[in-house]
Amino acid sequence: MTRKGNPILLVEDNPDDVDLTIRAFRKNGWSYDFVVAQDGVEAMDYLFNPENRLPVLVLLDLKLPRIDGFELLEKIRSQERTQMLVVVVLSSSREDRDRKEAYRRGANGYVCKPVNFIEFTEAMKILGLYWLQWNEPPPHL
Amino acid sequence: MIFSRGTMKNKKDKLSVLPVAITFVALAAGIISVGTYVYQKQKESIKLHQHKMLAAVADEKVKQIVSWRRERLKDAEILSQNSAFALEVKKFFSGDKRAQNIVLDTISSLYRCEQYISIQLLDLGLKSRWYLGYRGDSIGPYARHLVLTSLEKREVAMSDLHEFPDERRIHIDIAAPLTLREEGREEIVGAIMMRIDPATFLFPTIQSWPMPSDSAETLMVRREGEEVVFLNELRFVQGAALKLRRKLTEKELPAAMAALGARGFVQGKDYRGKPVLACIKEVPETNWLILAKIDIEEIYRPINQLAIFIGVTVLAIIFACAFGLSLVWSRRMRTHYEREHALETNLREKEEHYRLIAENTADVVWVMDIESERFFYLSPSAYNLSGYTPAEAENLTLKDLLMPQDYPSLRRALHERIESFVGGKAEDRVRTTRHVLVGKGGKMLPVETSATIILDKEGKPKEIVGVTRDISAQWEAEEAIRRLNEELERRVAERTNELEAFSYSVSHDLRAPLRAISGFARALEEDFGHELSDEAKGMLSRILQASDRMSYLIDELLKLSRLSRQEIKKEQVDLGAMARDIMDELRSEDPSRHINFTCYDNMFAWADRKLIFIALRNLLDNAWKFTSIRKEEAKIEFGVENGENGSVYFIRDNGTGFDMRYAEKLFHPFQRLHGLSEYPGTGIGLTIVDRIIKRHGGWIRGEGMPHAGATFYFYLPHGEETGK
Incomplete structure (x- = not known):
């Protein structure tokens, strides 16, 4: 795997969740760099700046200040540079409405964050395994 | 009037008199014309028969007259040619007594045959030497001329009928010279004159008629200049012989026709002026004409009488029939009128009822002409609703009573409906509409109007009968x-x-x-x-642990809130099959449990498949959970009882049960009747079940006893109705 060097973009406004997510990834033995965006605007700033390296995976919370997850997802899919990025929604919500909206706007996956940290760690492990190890990314990377 | 109905049915009855009358008149006319025809035919045949008879009579008369006349001439001829007699007469004239007796005997024998009223013996000086019979001594100028002629011509001469100048008696005279033949030379010695009274033989011969008859007679005439003279005595005029003279210009007179040359049958008016049929014949060797005639009235009298009799009879029959028919007819008409009268009375009563109904209801009853949109009738309550008095209402049209923006659309809707109704859609006859009524002075009132289309006899829409109701209270x-x-x-x-x-x-x-x-x-x-x-x-x-549990509670709460918002899509669901699937699942999750599960067949419900699954799952979960105290004989039963408008299902177990005192709390969220350590659970399951059943328009209740089990009854309605 030669994806080392490309970071994971974590779009999440809750610092607790940021810490827990990064912790879960580390726990599972992945050493990817994490770029953390507090909201959609920060995420866009990073993604649409050609100097920045494109993330190998975008973990996207939906409820964000300023530009929320849905809007960001739409922006990502609308730009040629970013349209093929792997975006997995990480949300507390299991609402039909949210899931439907996320897939409609082009999410590659939707994971409801378990409250139990053991389960959460397990989920992140499997997610990482799938998207970072076994899934073949689009060829632009 | 408004409520009357047509009486078309009766028209048919009235019409049916015509064919009967026509048949009757035709029949009568037929009888009459056939009668007339037969009558005419009969008349013809009678006339023919009469012709024959008249001709026969006339012929007979002519024959008799001719024969009689010849006999008379013969008588004279015999004497005239008797030379011996002439000798005796010569001797007699010379005074020979013996000869006188011989002559007298001969003449007497002639006289005795009663044909002559007098016989005279004359000498050449026309002096009467001897006579026999009435006034034999005087012969008169007419006879004298006859005798002279006879002597001159030396032959027998017969006079015409003539009147003896002084006595007005009618005679026919025969004169004959008495010729003596001796040795080839002839000598006239004198003359004999025989006088005939026609009344003795000729007239009766003429007058007699071979059959009894009221008017038939024969008459004899001759022409004298421009007149016709009746020669014999007439049946109806006394002393007519030679006296009665008529002008030839009387064209209708058969005698005049005869004198002018008519022969055979003629029809005319006789001397009395009566219409007669006559047969004219000439009497040979004379200028006499015989007319056998009979009154036309008499000819046709028998048939006329018969005709009158038959005619009267037929007419009587016809009149009797007509009378009978008219009697039947009038009776029929009377019953008809009585019936009509009864109908009318009935109708009037009904009309009165309807009128009272119309006038005493608070609603406005009205009748409107479709074309003019004017109101024939408005019940008195119209004043209350619209403020228009009956007089003002007379000039109102539909447009006046509607809002300007409503009028075109309501009118269009009405006409579309009329068209549809006429086109066969019966349900479009009556329609109820809500609209605003504009009253006097623009006062507006919400009303409800039921309008019914009325068709005329031809099936064309004619009027609208409507009821308009003030619904302002209802409206508000x-x-x-x-x-x-x-x-x-x-x-x-x-x-x-x-x-x-x-x-x-x-x-x-x-x-x-x-x-x-x-x-x-x-x-x-x-x-x-x-x-x-x-x-x-x-x-x-x-x-x-606490955070895990809280997470679980949050999840359950979310489910509950989602249930309230989720839309219900009902379909036919086999609850039994669904329950068996759930039980299989539960068994596979905990194979150590032994449960006796019984389930009815064919429990079909009308429900949302997803939601009813959640409800059943919760109920069976509970049953499963609370029967865990039983080791072997755990029982769960799922069945149904049929209710009035739906089915009441029940799920019964023989598990822990509950105290009925807390039955109310069963369906409250987070209410638990058992300790968490005893039976795990959130306490929200039954709340979810309750929510689901209620959203289906049903209800659920639980019955239980501690340690004796619990039964949950739930009702689901048939069809589409849903609870809020």
Whole structure:
């Protein structure tokens, strides 16, 4: 795997969740760099700046200040540079409405964050395994 | 009037008199014309027969007269040619007595045959030497001339009928020379004259008629200059012989026709002026003409009498028939009129009823002409609704009573409906519409109008009969309800939005801190576990458990809130099959349990498949859970009892049961009747079930006894009705 060097973009406004997510990834033995965006605007700033390296995976919370997850997802899919990025929604919500909206706007996956940290760690492990190890990314990377 | 109906049916009865009358008249005319024809035919034949008879009579008369005349001439001829007699006469004239006796004997024998009224013996000086019979001594100038002629011509001469100048007697005279033949030479010695009274033989011969008859007679005439003279005595005029003279110009007189040369049958008016049929014949060797005639009236009298009799009889029959028919007819008409009268009375009573109904209802009853849109009738309550008096209402049209913006559309709707109704859609006859009534002075009133289309006899739409009702009170109430509903709906929408926002925030925002609690507690345990005492580790574990449970509760709460918002799609669901699937699943989750599950067949319900599954799952979960105290004889039964409008299902178990005192609390969220350690659960399952059943328009209730089991009854309605 030669994806080392490309970071994971974590779009999440809750610092607790940021810490827990990064912790879960580390726990599972992945050493990817994490770029953390507090909201959609920060995420866009990073993604649409050609100097920045494109993330190998975008973990996207939906409820964000300023530009929320849905809007960001739409922006990502609308730009040629970013349209093929792997975006997995990480949300507390299991609402039909949210899931439907996320897939409609082009999410590659939707994971409801378990409250139990053991389960959460397990989920992140499997997610990482799938998207970072076994899934073949689009060829632009 | 408004409420009367047509009486078309009766028209047919009235018409049916015509064919009967026509048949009757035709029959009568037929009888009469056939009668007339037969009568005419009969008349012809009678006339023919009469012709024959008249001709026969005339012929007979002519023959008799001719024969009689010849006999008379013969008599004279015999004497005239008797030379011996002439010798005796010569001697007699010379005074020979013997000869006188011989002559007298001869003449006497002639006289005795009674044909002559007198016989005279004359000498050449025309002096009467001897006579026999009435006034034999005088012969008169007419006879003298006859004798002279006879002597001159030396032959017998016969006079015409003539009148003896002084006595007005009619005679025919015969004169004959008495010729003596001796040795080839002839000598006239004298003359004999025989006088005939026609009344003795000729007239009776003429007058006699071979059959009895009232008017038939024969008459004899001759022409004298421009006159016709009747020669014999007539049946109806005394002393007519030679006296009665008529002008030849009387064209209708058969005698005149005869004198002018007519022969055979003629028809005319006789001397009495009566119409007669006559047969004219000439009498040979004379200028006499015989007419056999009979009154036409007599000819046809028998047939006329018969005709009159038959005619009268037929007419009597016809009149009797007509009378009978008219009697029958009048009776029929009377019953008809009586019936009509009864109908009319009935109708009038009905009309009175309807009128009273129309006038005493608070609603306005009206009749409107479709074409003119004017009102034939408006019940008195119109004044209350519109403010128009009956007099003012007379000039109102539909347009005056509607709002200007409503009129075209209501009118169009009405006409579309009329068209549809005439086209065969019977349900379009009556329609109820709500609209605004514009009264006098623009006063507006919400009303409800039921309008019925009335067709005329030809099936064309004619009028509208309507009932208009003031619905302002109803309108206001409905308006209030509508406003309230709107308000409620708005509030519900508000609450729903709030609820959605709440549940969203619950799902999203409540979980995050919980995850942090759980996550960091775990992190603490992992990273600093070696520094913590066992007691501290135990506490950390309690924190983790509590956060897990809270997460579970949040999930259940979200489910409940989602149920309230989810739309229901009902379909036919086999509840039994669904229950068996659930039980199979439960068994596979815990194969150690032995449950006796019985389930009815064919339990089909009209329900939302997803929701009813959740409800059944919860109920069976409970049953499963609470029968765990039983080892072997755990029983769960799922069945149905048929209710009035739907089915009442029940799920019965012989598990722990519950105290009926708490039955109320069963369906409240987070209410638990058993300890959490005894039976796990959130206490929200039955609340969810209750919610689902209620959303289907049904109900659920539980019955139970501690340690004796529980039964949950739930009712699902048939069809589409749903609860709120």
